[in-house]
Amino acid sequence: MISGFQTALGGEALESSNFLTLFTVFMIVCAIMYLIVVLALMAGVLRKRRQADELTVEVGRHEESTPMVRGALVGWIALIGIGLVGLTIASFFTDRSNATVAANPQLTINVTANQWWWDVEYTDHQASNQFRTANEIHLPVGVPAEITLESNDVIHSFWIPNLAGKQDLIPGRVTDIQILPQKTGTFRGQCAEFCGVQHANMALDVTVESKADFERWVAAQERPAFAPMTRLELAGYKYVTTRECSACHNIGGTPASGQIAPDLTHFASRRSIAAGTLPMSTGNLYGWVADPQSQKPGNKMPTIGLSPDELHAVVAYLGMLK
Ligand SMILES: [Cu+2]
Numbered sequence: 001m002i003s004g005f006q007t008a009l010g011g012e013a014l015e016s017s018n019f020l021t022l023f024t025v026f027m028i029v030c031a032i033m034y035l036i037v038v039l040a041l042m043a044g045v046l047r048k049r050r051q052a053d054e055l056t057v058e059v060g061r062h063e064e065s066t067p068m069v070r071g072a073l074v075g076w077i078a079l080i081g082i083g084l085v086g087l088t089i090a091s092f093f094t095d096r097s098n099a100t101v102a103a104n105p106q107l108t109i110n111v112t113a114n115q116w117w118w119d120v121e122y123t124d125h126q127a128s129n130q131f132r133t134a135n136e137i138h139l140p141v142g143v144p145a146e147i148t149l150e151s152n153d154v155i156h157s158f159w160i161p162n163l164a165g166k167q168d169l170i171p172g173r174v175t176d177i178q179i180l181p182q183k184t185g186t187f188r189g190q191c192a193e194f195c196g197v198q199h200a201n202m203a204l205d206v207t208v209e210s211k212a213d214f215e216r217w218v219a220a221q222e223r224p225a226f227a228p229m230t231r232l233e234l235a236g237y238k239y240v241t242t243r244e245c246s247a248c249h250n251i252g253g254t255p256a257s258g259q260i261a262p263d264l265t266h267f268a269s270r271r272s273i274a275a276g277t278l279p280m281s282t283g284n285l286y287g288w289v290a291d292p293q294s295q296k297p298g299n300k301m302p303t304i305g306l307s308p309d310e311l312h313a314v315v316a317y318l319g320m321l322k
Pocket of ligand 1 (some may be wrong): 193202
């Protein structure tokens with residue numbers, strides 16, 4: 001087992017652990033088959049050489065060896081059959097085991113893919129407990145979660161290698177994936193279907209944490225955005241909630257209520273900016289707000305051309321949206 005930030009060999013959830021077991025079984029069976037083929041090939045070559053070395057070819061020798069060769073051939077075909085049936089059965093039970101997680105999800109998350117970011121909505125039976133975030137998913141360890149998947153534009157693919165396999169997001173259709181995380185950690189998800197020039201910069205920060213930590217995170221996400229405290233933050237608040245930014249972005253508890261770009265209510269609490277393009281830091285925030293097109297060319301956030309005072313204010317305000 002290899003653990004890491006982004007690896008399909010980590011086995012940090014039931015699904016990826018099942019896949020890892022299946023992968024290991026396939027590797028062992030195929031390696032044994034390969035070894036038998038190579039050994040048989042070598043034996044055949046050596047046998048032919050030995051025959052060539054013996055200058056006098058014994059009459060009838062070929063005929064004598066035929067039943068042995070035939071027996072080996074029948075055995076080999078039987079072994080292939082048993083191997084294939086065995087692998088099919090192993091695949092079936094892996095699939096069944098993964099499917100049982102879907103039977104009783106205790107958490108539902110709606111993820112909508114956009115070029116090139118992830119809109120994440122935590123649904124709850126109480127409307128007041130629903131909230132949206134972007135480019136990050138938090139999951140409580142040991143709790144089966146169902147993630148429904150939609151796309152607003154082209155075909156994307158949802159993939160968190162440490163936790164589960166890939167699932168396509170197709171415009172006009174709703175697909176889903178089930179995950180039962182078994183270990184805490186921070187992982188990287190990645191769009192796995194080429195979806196345009198910034199496909200590589202369409203990542204997802206995934207945090208699997210204890211139930212208590214998850215509930216703390218949910219409680220923080222449900223709160224409206226913090227109010228500005230300093231004059232600079234207040235200037236940023238005014239700019240962000242009344243000018244270009246608010247047409248696309250939503251910030252809970254403020255007049256900014258755009259719905260077509262990532263929700264920024266708790267933006268500064270995230271690990272990265274622009275779907276994993278840049279690590280979250282004040283310096284990167286300056287770079288991103290000043291000129292998003294040079295940081296992630298082709299993305300839908302325009303370079304506005306803020307004055308230095310406006311830039312300082314906007315960054316100060318965004319930086320306090322924890
Ligand atoms: Cu993509």
